Amino acid sequence: AITRARLAAEVSEATGITRREADLIVEAVFGAIAGALRSGDEVEIRGFGSFRLRSRKARLTRNPRTGEQIMVPPKRVPFFRAGKALRDRLNQEPSEEPLAAT
Template structure:
């Protein structure tokens, strides 16, 4: 599923325009990135958690030339799925119900 597919799915389920759905999806992604940049952990119960992990600096090799390359320390994003998500993904006997459109207000 691509971001465009996700926007289309949100648009279909909540019956918003594609543009409104795009704003929602972008706002969620921007919030996740902002929190990770600030070093916060994002936990979505029943889905999983996002956090960053610190990678130490190291010496690597250029695969073409074999020359040593200093790789600096950096933070990387990391996703840890919840037990519920793992169970849903691995439960082959039960189909996950498709999202249903929002009720009329």
């Protein structure tokens, strides 16, 4: 799995900025996405995909240890849908993949 630190390191390497600057940029992007979702907006990144919130209803479930029934409250969860360009890149043969992001 790629971590936030590794993502920042790759941004730093690809752009020539310091790792600290890249880390700040990555954190700012994630913060902007979370903030937009929190305020009810959809985040669309052309060529990559879109993020939106989905609502989950309250539901009755069981505690697996005790068997006790528990009511889980309603909540909002993030949902990501990959864009066509990303899906196409993921389904290319490895030799066809471009060297730089487009």
